[in-house]
Amino acid sequence: MELEHGAAVIVSDWLRGKPEEVFYFITDESHLREAEAFVTAAEQRGIVTKVSVLSSDEVQRGDCVEEMRRIMSYADVVIGATNYSFITTNAVDYALHHGARFLSLPLSTNDGRSMFEYDFLSMNPAAAARMAILTALGKVRPSKSDVPSPETTRAHADRMGYKVFIPALALALTAVLVATFWTSLGANNAIGVSALVALFIAFTLFKCKPSYAVSDGTRLMDNVGPVGILPQVLAALGSLFTAAGVGDVIASGVEKVIPDGSRLIAVAVYCVAMALFTIIMGNGFAAFSVITVGVGIPFLIMQGANPVVVGAMGLTAGYCGTLLTPMAANFNIMPAALLETKDKYSIIKAQAPVALTMLAIHIVLMYLLAF
Structure with a gap:
């Protein structure tokens, strides 16, 4: 996809920009091409544009973003198109409360291409939703194949x-x-x-x-079936949760549960949270980044726990949740499909006693070894 076409897709399909709306595009010095393409696409639709170009260091610190809160609140749409997301800043919250729409558009990629050049930008969300509904209702079945007797x-x-x-x-x-x-x-x-x-x-x-x-x-x-691509999607979701500040939200909630100075409860909450979030996410690495930021660091490491023990055993505590979830499709659903078992959850049922036992052992060992 051409960079200009990608910018037009974001303006028209993602943001549904209307004539005379004000779009505020915030970027850094490494993405000037994207800023130029976005302004061109917006102005072709009669949209008023304003662009601010920051240094990468300023974006990472976040100070300059907070200083732009009033300017952001005057815009109809604010686009944060930098290498670092600032969706959790007070400035964005201020702009949202004043009626602005916000699009977090981190432009950093692994291969050096502009994100505006990726074909996924033109994906039809409605069509994807219909496909998901058909799958959930069991309307998608394997095609006929010549299976040996x-x-x-x-x-x-x-x-x-x-x-x-x-x-x-x-x-x-x-x-x-x-x-x-x-x-x-x-x-x-x-x-x-x-x-x-x-x-x-x-x-x-x-x-x-x-x-x-x-x-x-x-x-x-x-x-x-579609669970074949689930691990990749869930791993990306974990990164998204971390960038969105889910760990901070969890920390604020856990703070009300864990009594001051109670190391055993803190260890138990951390290990169980790792397992539960892995069950939800289907990916121990995705859960690790979120739960360690929200629970492990403030309630264990900052209280004197050995970070090596907390990190290593926290991740393997998450793996206990991997044994209990169909979301970990590559571990629990794909083998059932390969073995053509009558009950697709038979592997999870067989693993459940071991998983729960190992989770309890993790809590005891972390409490004894980390402090």
Whole structure:
């Protein structure tokens, strides 16, 4: 997508700008191209624009943003388009209370491209919502595929034996070796290379037709369904929660629950919160950033707890929640789809006693080792 087209999509589809509205675009010196494209797109729709260009250091400190609160309140729409989000500042809250709309648009990307050039900007939210509703209602089903009979599957399994695990082990081993010794390729590309190596080994061992890779791959994704992309989405959601200040909100609520000086209750709240938030998010890393900011640092580390112990055991306490949630699709739902179990929650039910026991052990060990 061209940068100018991306800016036009944000103005027209995201913000639904109207003629004579006032748009206040706040950015930093590293995103002047985006500012120019945005102003052009807005003015083509008859929108009045004002642009403020800040230094990255000013945005990160947030002081200058607070000084702009009155200017922001006069605008119909405020766009925070910098490398750092300032959605949690008092200035934004002030502008919102005076009727302004606010769009947090952090422009930092991993590949150096402008965010205005990404195709996802033109995604239709209404169509995505309809797709989600169809999935929730069970209207999306796997396509018909040529599935071998149980007898055929059993015969092949008896013939191959434990050799069926060789491609999977080769995939993991190759990924580690490539990521370790071919560093210029990158970790993500290492996974792709290892997948090709594992596929070649599978063809060599099992003497199957190459078309099976496509047909069985399609059947697998049909069985897994939309949860196949859930881990990536949930990881992004965790970053969003952190940027939005969810940790601070949790801290203010927990402060009313934990008595002063009660280390055991603080440890229990932190571990249980890690597990519960992981159950909600489906991702221990996403929960870790939010709960550690909201509970771990103010109520444990700032009270003298060893940060190494708190960090390490806090993350593994979150993993106890991973064992209990269908949101951790790659751990609990995808294996059930691969094994074609009658009850898709059978893996979670089998793991629940172990998870709860380990969570209790985490609370005891953190209390004994962290202080």
